[in-house]
Amino acid sequence: MKKYHYGICLLISIAINIIFSMNPYVGGREKNQEISCRPSLSWSEKAAIEAEAVAAISCSGHGRAFVDGSISYGRTVCECYGCYGGADCSELSSECVADADSGDPVYLEPFWMQHAADTAVVISGWHRMSYNYADDTMMSIELENCIRKLHSIVGNAITEGRYMVFGVGSSQLLSAAVYALSSEISSSPSKVFASKPFYPIYKDQTVFFNSNNFQFKGDTNSWQLNNSTNSTDVIEFVTSPNNPDGELKKPVLRGKTIYDHAYFWPEFTPIPGPSDHDLMIFTLSKLTGHAGTRFGWAIIKNKDVYEKVLKYIYLADMGISKDTQLRVLKLLKVAIEEDGKPFFEFAYNQMRERWERLTFVFSMSKRFSIQKRHPLHCNFFHETRLPSPAYAWVKCEREEDDDCKAVLEAAKIRSSSGSTFGAEDRYTRLSLIKSQDDFELLLQRLTQLVFLENTSIETL
Amino acid sequence: MKKYHYGICLLISIAINIIFSMNPYVGGREKNQEISCRPSLSWSEKAAIEAEAVAAISCSGHGRAFVDGSISYGRTVCECYGCYGGADCSELSSECVADADSGDPVYLEPFWMQHAADTAVVISGWHRMSYNYADDTMMSIELENCIRKLHSIVGNAITEGRYMVFGVGSSQLLSAAVYALSSEISSSPSKVFASKPFYPIYKDQTVFFNSNNFQFKGDTNSWQLNNSTNSTDVIEFVTSPNNPDGELKKPVLRGKTIYDHAYFWPEFTPIPGPSDHDLMIFTLSKLTGHAGTRFGWAIIKNKDVYEKVLKYIYLADMGISKDTQLRVLKLLKVAIEEDGKPFFEFAYNQMRERWERLTFVFSMSKRFSIQKRHPLHCNFFHETRLPSPAYAWVKCEREEDDDCKAVLEAAKIRSSSGSTFGAEDRYTRLSLIKSQDDFELLLQRLTQLVFLENTSIETL
Structure with missing residues (x-):
């Protein structure tokens, strides 16, 4: 029945093309005016047309337009890369500074543009309004399974028998991990270390939150020199590969460790084998380049630590946006296609x-x-x-x-x-x-x- | 040209309908097989078809299916409300407990279903991958303007000349506000109060984060009785309307205040006039019912306090999901239609x-x-x-x-x-x-x- 229907559809389509090709005023040039025959859409069509129209705005290859961008003279404004400017991003400002400061991972944008159909997400107005999923958790089990599959394909982390917690980027999980591992006795706060050169947020978070449970103590080497024995109340950030220098790092102290594996993906480093540590943190930002989506996850061995991290996420913000989780699922499904x-x-x-x-x-x-x-x-x-x-x-x-x-x-x-x-x-x-x-x-x-x-x- | 094109399209459409109506095997019954003539879609179509197919799954009016739901036998599973069960949510479990515990605001789901076309969001795979918007902030200015318009229409808060910060639900902003208002001298932490009966998260967060900057001291009334003078290092949560009892509250102490206005919307309370306090917190969850989206905002008078709240959000998780901000914009645009x-x-x-x-x-x-x-x-x-x-x-x-x-x-x-x-x-x-x-x-x-x-x- 379907076949027959589409057969007719094809014939009609050909007929339309013949009619149009005979009429010089109805050419096929303008893509938005092509005729198509396909299953009918209802409520999602308006948003789909809008998204495609915005995506089709030419920004000279030096920028892009977004559906939530500013409107000027009834047209969505181009947002230009780096030193490009002008309404269509065609003007290069020769005196402009080359900005290599931020870790904005936009280099993967072309990949996602090439995989547009498989990574588009349509969210209905009533999508997951509840705080919880059907299993009464705040985390999508479909997404969790997809992440486990990703690690198994890439071979960069053991996830079997491990717990997983989602966070708002890895940033939030770094802080949650320090809370979960730190002392609960205010008189002896845990000492937090990282090895120079280290990602500054470790220090900035710990100092800003100023908890009775922990204190940032700086570089691991300074501690080694001054102390012969290592305390159990020591927490060490092990960033592997390291930000800023890309080194695959190992712990220097003999305390508890937080492995920041933000860059432990095949695009940045050869993967020598699966990481199998007590607490490992990953982030979508550096894996797929979707920093704006704010999504990360922790893989945790110990049940007690897992429950503390989960409690942190619950108290900090009652879990991660369901819209974000849906989008991450779509993206990762494409990332793991053909075994990645x-x-x-x-x-x-x-x-x-x-x-x-x-x-x-x-x-x-x-x-x-x-x-x-x-x-x-x-x-x-x-x-x-x-x-x-x-x-x-x-x-x-x-x-x-x-x-x-x-x-x-x-x-x-x-x-x-x-x-x-x-x-x-x-x-x-x-x-x-x-x-x-x-x-x-x-x-x-x-x-x-x-x-x-x-x-x-x-x-x- | 367009008119002519659609004219032909209409004729062809009529012709197709005549052909189909003559053939008993190609009826108009199955909606998914209707022929339509309209501007062609490309990359967004697959996701749109998928979303509509899932939305069309019947869950007997006692549940709904979601695109990221589990799949069983190749079909997306219905997620049933409360005491309903079975594959299509048609079975009511008579012995089941009526759950009136959580504040899950699903009661507005029917409104969003009725406004499906205007609230659907299509997110491309390359949508806003950067940490920042074009103006180098982590907050959408379009969304901020929409929220200001909403308050102006509803008349529940003064926003002119005030700063705004977005958070992961109001939960995150409650904590950010306590940090921003609290003492930076560890020897004299700020005292945090709320009036009984109060929303428990105020206490839970403050105790859990266990900062040197503040301490939760319980009910405002106990403090009043024991202390004739009020310290400047006092922070009071004023929840108006109050959770749990719905009272419009005023501060009891003479310290700094955090107005939790989660329920200060016309569906829950008459709006006697615009709130005009130093620090006011609102949330999408209780306004539109989208708790799963995790989005809230603070309106702040003082620049220094604003910068501290902003710093908290930056250090905690580098801003709010861009996907979430896009969705919130779409929803609020509909909420403010016809002046709300x-x-x-x-x-x-x-x-x-x-x-x-x-x-x-x-x-x-x-x-x-x-x-x-x-x-x-x-x-x-x-x-x-x-x-x-x-x-x-x-x-x-x-x-x-x-x-x-x-x-x-x-x-x-x-x-x-x-x-x-x-x-x-x-x-x-x-x-x-x-x-x-x-x-x-x-x-x-x-x-x-x-x-x-x-x-x-x-x-x-």
């Missing part, structure tokens, strides 16, 4: 190419160096590869360049200073995961800087 | 009817009483009305019934005990904002209980 090969290959190739071009520029410089990368066998790609970290950790080699961020800033490159990460300001971090336009401009500015260095030497 | 009349009238009529029926049942009882409601002029509806709070605050009047929750539990009614709110257990809270099925069962059980009371008296 198309997604991770796309992502890895992007990062590899960026690193090759970056390494080439830095290889011509004596003034600046970047971190050494060591090849490692990747269990996911089944070969030995170089890591391709999210950030370049730049060192200014000249003695007088003790503020490396300022040196780059003078060359119109914005970076994150070493002291932000508890390190020397002789170092600075460059983000490599922003949009292609941002990366191209960064590379152009770096090339100019290195060219100037070499020209100056010749001139001397 | 259709939405608030629907919501108010639901609550009014529930209160009328509830009051009738309780009017026949001497064993149980509920809170008195006082008429007040509503500036939004331009007339004097009775409030219709989200909860009934039930008192067990018999001396021996000192555990009112247990008395109701014995009659198969689940409620929230008075002690949960810092009050006596002679009181218990009944939620009136759940689904219609839940409310009907609650009313039926209450009627039986009151009937039994009257029968017993007659029998004596």
Whole structure:
């Protein structure tokens, strides 16, 4: 019956095309005016038409329009990448600073544009209004299963027999983990450490929340030197791969550990084997690039710790947006298609190419160096590869360049200073995961800087 | 050109209908097989078809299916309301407990189903991947403007010249507000109070986060009695209307205040005028019923306090899901249509009817009483009305019934005990904002209980 119906539909469609092709005023040029025959849509059609119309707005390949963007003269405004401007993002501001400061992971946008049909989400006005899912939890079991499958495919974490808690990005889970592991005796708060250079939010959160349960004590090495025995009331952040320098890290102290695995994915590092620690934290932001979605998860061995993390999430905000969970499910389903090969290959190739071009520029410089990368066998790609970290950790080699961020800033490159990460300001971090336009401009500015260095030497 | 195109389309459509009507095997019965002529969709169509197919699953009017629901035998499973069960939610379990414990605001689901086309959201796979919006903030300015318009229409809060911060539900903002207002001197933590009966999360959060900056001190009245002067380091939660009893409250102490206005909307209370306090917190959950979306906002007078709340949100989780913000924008745009009349009238009529029926049942009882409601002029509806709070605050009047929750539990009614709110257990809270099925069962059980009371008296 269906076949017959579509057969007629096809014939009619051909007839329409013949009629239209005979009439010069009804051409096929304007995509929005094509005729189609398909199962009818009702309530979702208006939003779908609107979303497609906005997505079709040309921003010259240097920006994009969003359905919740500002409207100007009845038209959704283009939001331009980095140094592009103008109504259609066609104007490059030549004097503009190349921003490599933030870890905004927009580099995967093209992948999601290529997989538009499978990753679109339609949310009805009455979608999951309740605080809970059908099983009375605040977490989607479908999504939890999908995440477990993802880890099993990638081989980067053991999830069998482990508990899982969702959070608003990994940020929230970092804080929840410190609470869950810390002392409940106010007279002896737990001591929280990280190894320099470290992601600054560990310190910022711990200091800001100013709990009786814990205190941030800084770098792990300082503690080692001053104390022969390690307390059980020690909590150590182990960031592997590390932000900012991409190193695969191990704990330095013998206390409780929080493994921040935000970057432990095949696009950034070879996966030597599955991580199997007591408390591991992952985030969607750096896996698929959807930082704006704010979604992360913790994998936890101990039931008591799990319950404390869950309690934190409940008291902090009564769980994670159901709309977010639905969208994450859609995205991850595509990421794990064909055992993750198309997604991770796309992502890895992007990062590899960026690193090759970056390494080439830095290889011509004596003034600046970047971190050494060591090849490692990747269990996911089944070969030995170089890591391709999210950030370049730049060192200014000249003695007088003790503020490396300022040196780059003078060359119109914005970076994150070493002291932000508890390190020397002789170092600075460059983000490599922003949009292609941002990366191209960064590379152009770096090339100019290195060219100037070499020209100056010749001139001397 | 467009007109001509659709003219042809109409003709073809008529032709198709004639062909189909002549063929008995291609009837118009199956909606999914209708032919339509309209602008063509591409990447959004698959998700739209999927969403409509799931929405069309019949759950007998006693449940609904969701796109991220479990799949059984290739079909999305119905999720049933309260005491309904079975594959299509058609089976009522007669022995099941009527659950009036949680504040799950599903009673507005029918409104959003009726406004399906205007509230559907289509999110592309590459929607707002960045941490920030175009203006480098983490909050949608379109949404902020829409919320300001909403308050101006409803007349429940002054927003001109005030700052706004979004949070993951009001829950997160309650905690952020305490941090922002509290002392930064650890030796003299701020004292946090609320007036009995109060929403338990105020205490639970403050105790759990166990900050050096503040301490929960319990009921405002106990403090008044013991202290003649009020400290500036006092923070008072003013919940107006109050959860659980619906009272419009005023501060008792002379410290800093956090106005929890979760229920300050025309469906629950007459709006006597716009609230104009230093720090006011609102939530989508109780306004539109979208608790699962986790979205709230704070309106703040003081710039310094605003910046501290913003810093809290940034450090806690780097802002609110962009997907959530898009959905909230869509929902609120519909809520403010025709100056909010259709939405608030629907919501108010639901609550009014529930209160009328509830009051009738309780009017026949001497064993149980509920809170008195006082008429007040509503500036939004331009007339004097009775409030219709989200909860009934039930008192067990018999001396021996000192555990009112247990008395109701014995009659198969689940409620929230008075002690949960810092009050006596002679009181218990009944939620009136759940689904219609839940409310009907609650009313039926209450009627039986009151009937039994009257029968017993007659029998004596």
